[in-house]
Amino acid sequence: MVSYKEKDNATELDAMLKRIHDLVIQHVKDGQFANSSVVNYLPPDELYKAIDLSLPEEGAGIDGTFELIKATLEHSVNSWNPRFMDKLYAGTNPIGVISELLLGVLNANSHVYHVSPVLTLMEIEVTRAVGQLLGMGEHAGGLLCAGGSASNLLAMVTARNKLFPSIKKTGYIPRPFNPQAEYGKLKVFTSEQCHYSIEKAALVLGLGSDSMVKVPVDEKARMRVDELERLIQQSVEQGETPFFINATAGTTVLGAFDPIRSISAVAKKYGCWLHVDGSWGGSAIFSDNVRENLGWMDGSELADTFTLNPHKLLGVPLQCSMVLTPHQGNLLFANANTLEADYLFHGNPYDLGAGTIGCGRRPDALKMFLAWKLYGRKGLCRRIDQAIEAATAFTDLVRNRPSLKLVKDPSLFCQVSFWVMPHGLESQVEEWKKDPAVYKEKMTLVTRTVHARVNQSGEFLVDHAPLDGVPNFFRIVINAPTVNVQRDLAHLLDTIEAANRDIAWSEVLA
Numbered sequence: 001m002v003s004y005k006e007k008d009n010a011t012e013l014d015a016m017l018k019r020i021h022d023l024v025i026q027h028v029k030d031g032q033f034a035n036s037s038v039v040n041y042l043p044p045d046e047l048y049k050a051i052d053l054s055l056p057e058e059g060a061g062i063d064g065t066f067e068l069i070k071a072t073l074e075h076s077v078n079s080w081n082p083r084f085m086d087k088l089y090a091g092t093n094p095i096g097v098i099s100e101l102l103l104g105v106l107n108a109n110s111h112v113y114h115v116s117p118v119l120t121l122m123e124i125e126v127t128r129a130v131g132q133l134l135g136m137g138e139h140a141g142g143l144l145c146a147g148g149s150a151s152n153l154l155a156m157v158t159a160r161n162k163l164f165p166s167i168k169k170t171g172y173i174p175r176p177f178n179p180q181a182e183y184g185k186l187k188v189f190t191s192e193q194c195h196y197s198i199e200k201a202a203l204v205l206g207l208g209s210d211s212m213v214k215v216p217v218d219e220k221a222r223m224r225v226d227e228l229e230r231l232i233q234q235s236v237e238q239g240e241t242p243f244f245i246n247a248t249a250g251t252t253v254l255g256a257f258d259p260i261r262s263i264s265a266v267a268k269k270y271g272c273w274l275h276v277d278g279s280w281g282g283s284a285i286f287s288d289n290v291r292e293n294l295g296w297m298d299g300s301e302l303a304d305t306f307t308l309n310p311h312k313l314l315g316v317p318l319q320c321s322m323v324l325t326p327h328q329g330n331l332l333f334a335n336a337n338t339l340e341a342d343y344l345f346h347g348n349p350y351d352l353g354a355g356t357i358g359c360g361r362r363p364d365a366l367k368m369f370l371a372w373k374l375y376g377r378k379g380l381c382r383r384i385d386q387a388i389e390a391a392t393a394f395t396d397l398v399r400n401r402p403s404l405k406l407v408k409d410p411s412l413f414c415q416v417s418f419w420v421m422p423h424g425l426e427s428q429v430e431e432w433k434k435d436p437a438v439y440k441e442k443m444t445l446v447t448r449t450v451h452a453r454v455n456q457s458g459e460f461l462v463d464h465a466p467l468d469g470v471p472n473f474f475r476i477v478i479n480a481p482t483v484n485v486q487r488d489l490a491h492l493l494d495t496i497e498a499a500n501r502d503i504a505w506s507e508v509l510a
Helices: 009-032 044-050 061-075 094-106 117-133 148-163 197-204 225-237 260-269 282-286 288-294 330-337 365-399 426-432 436-456 485-502
Strands: 141-145 186-191 212-215 241-248 273-278 305-308 321-325 404-406 415-420 463-467 470-477
Touching (some): 094 365, 117 282, 117 365, 148 197, 148 241, 186 197, 225 260, 273 282, 282 305, 282 365, 365 485, 404 485, 415 485, 426 436, 436 470
Parallel strands (some): 186 212, 241 273, 273 305
Antiparallel strands (some): 305 321
16 A cells, blocks of 8 residues: 555546546536436435445545445436525536635635635635625625524624623623623514524524514515514513614525614614624625615615625525624624634734634635636626526416415515415315415425425425415525526426326325
8 A cells, every 4th residue: 555655646636636527527517408307316215225335444446436426426416407496505606616626725724814815815805895795884894604504693692792791701691690780681683584593593602592582574574673673672671681683685485685774773772783694685785786776785784794695696605604794894703702812813813713603714705706706796796687587587487377376476586485276176275275274284285295296306406485374385496597487497387287287186185
């Protein structure tokens, strides 16, 4: 066996890159064929039989390892396929693959400047640029985190430490348990349709799920500002301390945008930190139409922190999430969260890891920086506009099919949600509606049954979703720039309706 000292890494890498090249390019090509499968689905017990997932004592060598790579590509979801519309992301761009390769070659850590000088400056510049696009001004900036949930957590930690710095030293002991505390029980206010990561952040901080106050929404699934203020007033009267308001820019299920400007006025009135979870919809700020006409992001410059995930709408590779602020950029997070760790941080303001919860960090900012460099802001704008236009056109298609019923008409963003009326039982649906529990149970079963038929075919990968008070429904996410309204979206509806006609509903719903 060749010792590690004698290995020629460059030669071995060259051989592997040549072998992987054809496999990767074919995988991407397969994702672009109109009739290719999104996934060759196998249940776990069969997948274990199809792929050798044992870990050997002696290495399998290049040949054995590449057999595993080939099998992995064969049985994984091909997110390059425009018919992958299951989640809030789609396939990456070619520059995304290059950026991941570059990160792999560099194997860099962006916690301190002197081990990642170029990547550190890229992070500073790209967060400043996105923050300024949000209207946050010359002091805008931020940090990259390991996903939107981590960004939301960092925002809440920062808010708590900034507003109540004593907690960093003494811990969270509110009134009445500590009569000398400058705060009562800390409370978090958020839309009832927010992402679960907001509540998860409260759990991590030791605030508990009882610290969460879920604010009702209006007919467009937006947080009701009148209810927000009423609930905050109620909290104050009970001796509690409202400190964190989370507005959502693009809710996970329906794609609603909370009214940031109005919520900001309430936040300022009661001394609360305003965070915007724009993990899904925040990237829409790259669109001129969104900024200038649609008004979805109005007031974004008033947020104290703002989460935005380029790995969703912008096609940047997973994962790439940033939390932005108008308050001193990355220095806000360092000042609020840093500890004495002189063995790592030496007082350099460019040591970005000082502001994060963890230590080592993958330099994910490179991926967003290269995408922006290649396509420009205008190119990213066109991607957003194309997705919105396709979602609007798809909504029109759904509206014109009698067997389908939209959850929201028009659709609120890039998710198009609808129910399927069981073929031959349309009149019974009206009877079910007389009993809301029966209606919810029956129609949820309809959705899940048709959904399983569609997804297990492998031709499409779509999702269904719940919402309080109504049955589960299809939720189709329009994202990939390669999606075609007639070829992909109209055909999806044809596939759903064909599955609906083939199911013996009288037996399934008996």
